[in-house]
Amino acid sequence: MRGRLADLRTALAGLDATPGELVRVREEVPARYGVSARYARWAGAPAPPPTGPGPAVLFEQVTPDSGAPSAVLMGLYGTRRRAAGLLGLTPVELPHHLRDAVASPLPAVHVEDAAAIRRTACAPDLTTLPIPVLTDEDAGPYLTLGAVLATDPETGVRNLSIHRMCVQGPDLLTIWMVPGRDLERAHQAALRRGESLPVAIHLGVAPAVLLASCCPTSLVPAGLDELAVAGALGGAPVELMPCRTVDTDCIAHAEYVLEGELLADTMPENPGGAAATLEFLGYQGRAHPALPVIRITGITARPGAILQAVSGPGHEQSVLLGFGMEAAVLERLSRRGAPVSSVHCHTAGGGQLMAVVQWRRKRAAADDAAVRDHCRAILEEFRMIKLVVAVDDDVDPESDQDLWWAMATRLQADQDVVVLPDREGFPLDPTQSPLYSPTVSADGRTAKAVFDCTVPFAQRDRFRRPGFTRDAPPPAPAPRLPDAPLPR
Template identity: 50%
Template sequence: MTSTDISDLRTALEFLKTQDGELQTISQPVQAFCEISAIYAEKAGGVPVKPPTRQGPAMLFERVMPVDQPVVLGVFGSRERCAAYIGTTPDKIADCLIEASKNPLSPRYVDTAPVHQHVQTEAIDLSRLPIPTVTSDDAGPFVTLGLAMAKDPNGNGRNISVHRMCVQGPDTLTIWMVPGRHLESFYLAAKAQGKNLPIAIHIGLDPAIYMASCCPSPLIPLGFNELDIASRLRGRAYEIASCKTIDADCISHAEYVLEGEITHELIPESQDAKYSLPEFLGYNGKVHPGLPVVKIKAITHRNNPIYQTVIGPGYEQSNLLAFGLEAAILDFLRKHVCQRVSNAYCSPAGGGYLLLFLQFQKQNELDDGMVRQAALAVFGAFKMIKQIVLVDADVNVFSEEDVWWAMTTRFQVDVDLISVTNVLGFPLDPSQSPVFSPTISSQGLTAKAVFDCTVPYRLKAAFARVEFS
């Protein structure tokens, strides 16, 4: 079996079975409340999960209680695994996304869909799904890999994106829409028209769809459907069908689809919980005081559906965030600064979002300034990036150890450190507070740094690495 045979979550798991050590199946019963997440965090979670943890296989739990249904975690738990899904290598994932964004392939409509093999429109009860609660401090069970697909009420296309949703009742979720993302703009447009926003929430999909869904602006402008990128990654158009109860479309080979509407009603994420759920940076998230309510109109699913989830922090979430951001940064720099940026890596130490390694191929002394200009341009265009490490082409940008080697032997703090203070950062970074640093004037601002670990071009020969032959 090869990557070209993958068309949905099921075939992706069959593909993993052919890869040595990439999928572990657990047949004994485990609980959806905390147990499944604790097992995965230790065995395969990875940084920023608190030690002990490590990189491990995807894990298919066949009997998740109390509903006795299967749940899979770790589908995106390593870059090698993710690259294999789309038939490439880990260093080429970003370039594949860039190429797919320039050659999109629209999905095609079908009349019948496997996800409609079972349709429930009455007595909706989300507790019948094996939705995990990650820790005992959480606000409740969370749908963490719910891929939302919605249409722009103003007629400017559709969008797919992943958002966290907390179960509030048998047919009720709250949704936290990432500020500035396209789904929020669709919701606000519908609200301005006095309407709810129909939304199809997908659980369990071809990995290529999730990977494409996390591509940010400016790589993906408003109205551009990331499903078109996923289709190009996969090499064929995905099938979509009309939902059963709402004016929206769904991806036909999803394991589950929750059909619903984002309403104008706002309620707290929890009335009494201390935290929401673990955030991707490894800290407990704050409970939101008021989030939009999603009312579920129908639950549809395939025969013997497989529920897919992530635990929050760890390699899996970091990889999903990193791939699209790396592609967007490379595309931006190549268009606006220089063509000599070779690759980008958003380290899981920053949750795939805050810590960036950039690799350059210098050709002359002018490039000594160009690489620094590129880093500062990234800060201007991507406010979530907090620290940037610049390295030469002879450093493996995907190896944390090799980057630290460059930091140790090619960096002098008095000449190679560039700091930028009191600028906008990413809201979930807990250090960006006047309490943490007196240079921060107000909550939400931060200090950023560039670590130039490239060799000055005139000294290139003196810093040649040993060749073994």
């Protein structure tokens, strides 16, 4: 992949040249609690305060439970501006480019000379890697940005997706797969054949690859390879090479590749407690009683490999999830003919629960009802989205100040809030339960709402914002009047 960014290190080199974008921590830090505690002040909401979005942080000497120190990267995607900037784009542009990449994918290719790729074979021992343990409640060390590549043995379709995986032993991981998604279907297909599913888990990949792997199924249809989306987004094909110990491919320039088999076996995510690890909505996660198991058969690494991770709740995971959701909403609204300028899936909702939709200027009174109809459609079609905030094109969706200003001055609660009761939602939001609200029929059901902060067409002149002229020429000097005779 030789397009916008071939690998993670190219991205870091670009940040090194920009003051304040990359912090290097050179002292030794323990993987168990040390990385997360030091990064927390930069993680950003929904991490608990005091925190705020900050730089990417490269911990150069992170000590695992056993083994030598090595590097861990946190926060590369910790702000929307930086995440989009890694691809030479703005946050508003990136979702449109994701849509284009889905429409015109660029398939991955195999490297011509795999022997020329410098990768070192390591012992298949996860305890020697600097995998962070985030809190003392966690079930153990978690791979939080592990991009799993696998091929469905029945369809031949390849899938790349991010999953949380807990280290259960030197060569064992449990994996949480969202039911019904591509990786679970490929796993079930392998089990029907009496086989395990070969997988390659990547830690530290190019930005285009990671962003493509986070796209929802509502954007990337079944049968489309996320690596082809990544190639189109990055401007060049992703390069693959064969794994050494399992019959599948891996991304040639990944920092770490964990080769393994997704087995039929299951085991508890946390044999010793009720907690899993931190969830992206900001709460401590609950451990699953039985999860599928991956047996690691081999590990390869680039020289001086960097293990990339996220901290659970925080801007970074929300940013990664948000861009793909924005592209999916834009695609649906485009099919409906909605005049939309941009969509911003706010990090306060984990990049999933809250969508800000910016509408182009209304042209007729009928547009008042059309805005609400389109917003209702978003809530009905996307189960994860709980709140839609509609704003005009003179409001900046990326500015919390502007959003709150629009909410305060362009909304009357009794007529501009539309509630859709008891819809399908997302159970990790703790309000989506009958324990919280008697109007919710089951866990994972929720009331949804539209906050229409757009100006009524008939009253648009009453809501004009002042315009300040930029780069205006200096005012012309006042004309000189003839001297008047002095009074006597």
